[in-house]
Amino acid sequence: MNCSLEIEQKRLSAVHALQWLETAHSEDFDRLCRLAAAHFRVPTVLVSLVEKDRQWFPGRVGFDASQTPIEQSFCRYTIQNAEVMVVNDARLDPRFVDNALVTQPDGIRFYAGAPLCNHHGDVLGSFCLIDTVPRTLQPDEVAVLEDFAQLVMGQVEQCQAMRYRHPVSRLPNLQQFLLDTQDVAVTGSQVRLMVVIRTQPMASAADVSVNSNLDAQQTRRDMANCLRRRLDGIAELYHVSDLDFCLQMSCERSRRDDLVRMLLAVITEPFTHQQVAVGLACCDDGQNSAAALMGKATHAAGRAVYRQVPWAAYDEAEDCAQRRALTLLNELADALVSGDIFLEYQPRFSLQDGRLLSVEALIRWTHPMLGKIGPDEFIPLIEGAGRISTVTRWVIDRALTDLSGWIDDEVRLSLNLSPLDFSDLDIALTLQSACEKHGVAPARLEVEITEGEWIRADKRVIAQLTRIRELGVDVAIDDFGAGYSNFAYLHEIPANILKLDKSLVTDLESNPRNRIIARSVLHLASELGYRTVAEGVETFRCMSLVRDFGCEEAQGYFLSRPLKLQQLKQQCQNIALTFTPEPSNAQIYADLGDTDQVIEAA
Template sequence: MLQDVYALTPATARLDPISRLPDRVQFAADLEKLACQHPGQSRTLVLVDALDMAWAHGMTLAMGLAPFEDIIRCITSRLHEQLDGVVQVYHIGVKRFGFVLAATGDDFPAFIEGLVDSLRRPILLDSLPIRPTVRAGSVDFALNTEAVGDVLRKAMYAGELALRAGLRWAPFDPVRDAAYRRAFYLLADIAEALADGQLSLRFQPRFAIADGAQVSAEVLLRWQHPRLGAVSPAEFIPVLERNGMIHEVTRWVIDSALVRLAQWQGQTFGQLSINLSPMDFDGHDVSGTLRRLCHAHGIDPQRLEVEITEGEWLRSNPRVLGELAQIRALGIDVAIDDFGSGYSNFSYLHEIPANVVKLDQSMVTGIEGNPRYQKIARSILNLARELGYRTVAEGVETFRCLQMIREFGCDEAQGYFFAKPMDEGQFLAWSESGVFPLAQ
């Protein structure tokens, strides 16, 4: 493994006041100088994160700033022991150190993991052994082709990957980085999307299997991003859930759906079914929101259904069960979505204040060629019917699939065999045509 050695003049170098190492500004200046001397050559930046942010914050609250600074000095000393005369170490941030290698070989993983192990040795502070939560990230780059800030960002993201995976060290992953950055920008853009009409609704009809009558339509959310184009809900919904913004979007969906229902008074397609996220129940009055919005738009709550995904989050939260009971008391149907997807437990089914069970789409789609799915589907439908639930199969794509769920006693069906999700105009025209596949 070849290394770059930077000979800095202490009199002119910018030094961190705690570690007395060259700081980030000096690092940027040195890297630019190196790029001028060796344009296009490959290098590897290694960033060492001395302490987990949450842990460091807790320690400073408990012990003050002085012990934190002592740890930084100790880490600096250990880096000198391991790397002095080999590479120049920089104090890049409050708890981050960095150095640049000219080239790395097969021994690099062992080298960097050994370095992290040496830095993780306990540090004795006031007779209390502190074990630094050190991790490292690295990124390969070409001199004079990337901004210093972006190289640092990539190395920091690599360190974050190490933290998430519980590893000592991780290399930069461009695919995961692109997905992470895209998710970040989607989150930043959601407020503008709500205000500028980038979000829209689609409607997918649902039918009674007995006579082919359209009984409801599921409301589906779509995002047409001005730069990224169509963004799948499977991508942006989890981003909103992780960052606590899903409630605003759900409220927009409910309000927009009720506006449509108010405009469509007299239409005979039945209910609109709206998906709720588990995060919608996190400190929010969902039943109150539904009650107020139905009243504001003059909509009978019985024209609504809400869909929730059954899982441990639901069964272990009495407050959520209470919210669902209040929603049912309003006259709104409650459907357990994706039942049979792996989390479902028959023993809890009767405890959930719901009156509709939707069979998981993956099971329905694969039911024709999978005897195991057939047995599971038949069992779920039989039990749900005995407990008084209305049953729905979503993901019906073929006539044979429809025949099978009819034989199993399912009440309603939804899927591409009948109709794909449609915009408002298409949905209204389609509903008014009276052409329902099961009625023919």
């Protein structure tokens, strides 16, 4: 009994695998039905596939319904035998005398069905002839009916091959992989290993001729045959996309590393890493489906290609970071409109009289699901995606909109520019147009660029900075002292402000060497005619030191944190610094340590 149930379950699985034929109607099946109807001179011919509760018809002629309940099926009896079943007169057959398809007007009287057997021996249904009058079928007609059944199965298998085989390699494809692996289970001591083999396209993007496409297909076919031979007896190879092959294996956890080494050797030995790249993913808790595991291995193969290495293993943290990055980039445009991306302004003060001189526009992003996203995370992503100019234009427009409604016309606005802005935008024209649009004098603007060799590497940068200065806009070298920091090249750059990097400023109290560097830089900058600004001032002593060193302006958390526009407007009347009596410089140095000791320590 159990054997019969297993056979039936196997048969039903084979029929279920063909359910896509129900919606992907094939005219070829109907054509065979019409030919049979003409040959046997019957009004109705059906290609019937028999399931547990119904039979349905991929091809039919002379029958309106696309399916019938299993209780009305003649074919459910046909599939029980390997021979043609003939019912000369259904009204005289006890199995069908009460069948609704028989008792209805012009009901079925004659039926002949030939079993539809696949190459595994499973009987899926029948190719059947139906007439409304009794008749008989001669032996030669039985043979022809069996031939028609064979033609139907040939068509079914051809359709299956088109659906479940890759057209180039004829290997099982992605659909077959998903069917084969949906119920695969591993024991508690086993791990599941997924391997994706990414083949590299050999033709260039410009070479799209018919011959080149044929050559590429032949190359991939040869690679598929090579891989199939080398993996024969080891694992089933699937061709899951134009470029990707995959295989799945299970093994004891203790043998995983050995299995990986063996597979890598088998797969990569005939090829160079310019031809194939391998991605690996492993699951040892049974929580990943085969499809999910293949997705991870595919991601790893992509990383191997990107890094130009023979193989790579899936890294969960790296994948999460990439998916997070993709989420941010996909939602960038909406965030600029919705207000999730906004500006805050950090005040900058005069160290001579405490007046508010300017505010630096700082971009912020509060994501509805991910929370606060730091600029150090999303700005490099935007630059890498080639979209920074869109953000820069948005910042300029939004900041000048805010500045145009400012109460104090003496307050200036500082804007940060990316190196990429100088290649993606005519930044001077963009600033000029924005000033005209919002009625803001260019003299109220300052642009900040990070120091570096990139400024001198492209003559267009110097040319655009020169045009910006000609507009009356200040140009500041930001983060001076953190990178290139060479005074020798400053004369080539039309900048008039130097901003001392906060890495030097924040640590002034405890780092004697930084005090010497900061004092020297500020003195030389002043001698060369630059206005000087200290970033990252976080204590009173730090402010006093940079002021004593000759710095003219400062910003930092001790003076004011970045503020939203409304907060800044509310406080702008009372935001100027009040310089209270402070210790003498001698006392400051005494607190910090003997000057000679400072110099010696430096």
